[in-house]
Amino acid sequence: MTKTSLALPLTPFLVVLLAACGQQPDGAGGPGGHGGSPPVSVAPATQREVQEFDEFTARLEAPDTVEVRSRVAGTVEAVRFKEGQLVRKGEPLFTIDTRAFRAEVARAEAQIAALKTQAELARTDLARSEKLVSANAVSQQEIDQLRSALRSAEANQKGAEAALVQAKLNVEYANVTAPVSGRTSRANVTPGNLVGVGDPVLTTVVSNDKVYAYFDASEATYLKYMRSAKPAATAVQMGLSNEQGFPHTGKLDFVDNRLNPATASIRARAVFDNKAGQFTPGLYARVKLGGGSSYQGVLVPDRAITTDQTRKIVLVVGPNNIVQPRPVTPGALIDGMRVVDGIKGGELVIVDGLLRAMPGAPVTPQVLKVDDKGMPIPAAPQGQPGAAPAAAPASAASK
Template structure:
């Protein structure tokens, strides 16, 4: 074998190896030796209002256990269970015949005592005319005056008994103390009920509903400081939004109307109440609800996607693509989370922040940024293709 014939196979083998190396560098997963690609989005400045979320329970402003105020036999139930009733409408009737008889007896007693008062007053008047001729002694005058005062006192007692008897007749007709929705009737006609026992039914008001929730001590202190600094709106004007467990978002709007005067030391929280209109009857007392409470007045802030924030030992940072596509670590102060965007301090609006590919970006190293499309809030749109990457340098393009 000649020297030329041996050199040909070696040359072919070297060409194959070089081709294989070239395919490995330029194939999938490789970057042809260039900077790694990352997805970036511009930091956005927009109007921000902070919110806090709580879990609440709905309660009716008025909840009344309807009880009998007189003892007797239930004659009739005058409502349908679950019915909406107005204040003063009849609910139950108790046999009032005995109470009406007491009224007649008290009326007769009052009439008799009125006669005694009139007689005692006439006797005293006649005796006082005879005093001038010494026909009546002073002792007799005193006795007649005492008799008149006694008759008048007895009349007042009889009149009070008459009032009580008439009230018993009125109490025998049990009416709705407030407007609202009734519960089930716990007694049926024919049952004997006592004074206050048992509960005949329960009535809850329905024109509005309260949402009670507990705010932590830290949240309460933050709100109080913001109020002192003028960074929040007045309590009665605070917009409160609510959503039920089967609803998306917070479709109902109410207002804050009560904050308790002390914190519960066992839970380090304070009770807060919001009120919502319920004229449509869509809210039932006892339901759980989600509450969204405005935590501050509106202000302009710079926001970035929350996933762009990372941790460098003990500080929060974002990676910003600077001049010449060099990665710059930027310490930030995270603020409120609003619609998936985090309010931050330390980043200027318009700066490109790395959102995806954080593990491929190193401070001081170059990257290939791909600008993502964002919505009107500054949030990258899922599934939207990134914009075109910056053009490569002319020297690199010519290779």
């Protein structure tokens, strides 16, 4: 009975005490002392000199890719290279049996000798007959026939000489040589196989002193670079799939003469030195083109840009820490920073906590440190070794 009687009068007192504990002075409630304003991370917009560039994916190709085929039919006698080796133009690759071709050379030479004798005889007969014309011992018809016989003999001799040239070429073609300097592929035939004219492909040789990187650029990119006075002199940087960044430098040396209407893109090509043999045709590569002259631009972290229906906006922390939505026009993306038009350098933009920030409402901003490129540096968790002290709110920093 005693415990029950004490509990009843204390209940209103506890209610009043608990309510009093929940009261706070004006302006002291919530994080940061702003009456419950949500915390957000902000970073200053960076104004600096900007050099725009565009990145593309590319495939490497050799300037010269030649399928080596036989120009005569015959039996392969020898393969005179090691598969995959570097060869110079004119070095032997395959040897085909030349006995039949040498016999044809001998036959053509013998035919030329016989026809030469016939031509000399026709020439002598014509000269003898022309001396008898004045004595009317030979008719004009006989003279015309002798002249025709001489011209026919001379023509046959020239035909035989052409056949001899072809026979000698066949002997030369039987020694298959490298058409260009480069690296050989595997040998597709071995000694003893019979090959025809142009079939099969004996091997493939690709040049390796230079390499081409082919890529497709959009119509907008094409128009931007065509404004340059010397688009072909545009520097191009390249990186392979296992490389960081773009360590290799070349130049743009070709742009196609029309756009592909199906993809609204145009094929372009950059050339790189490959004397060290580090590039292999067919490799995937990343290429980067510098976009003309530099200019002063304002950059914000790309994640700070959000969408409001059909427009892009950035949330700016204005006076009294009030959130102001600012429409912007995004530009190039450079190292995670986006070039924007509509923001001034030094203005504080919200980069983290966008969902907690409401336009026209106050927030509790925490200013993040930035690196030399303007990219915010994530703050280390409090209480851990090496953690930096929490950044002061923008309102306190302004005071």
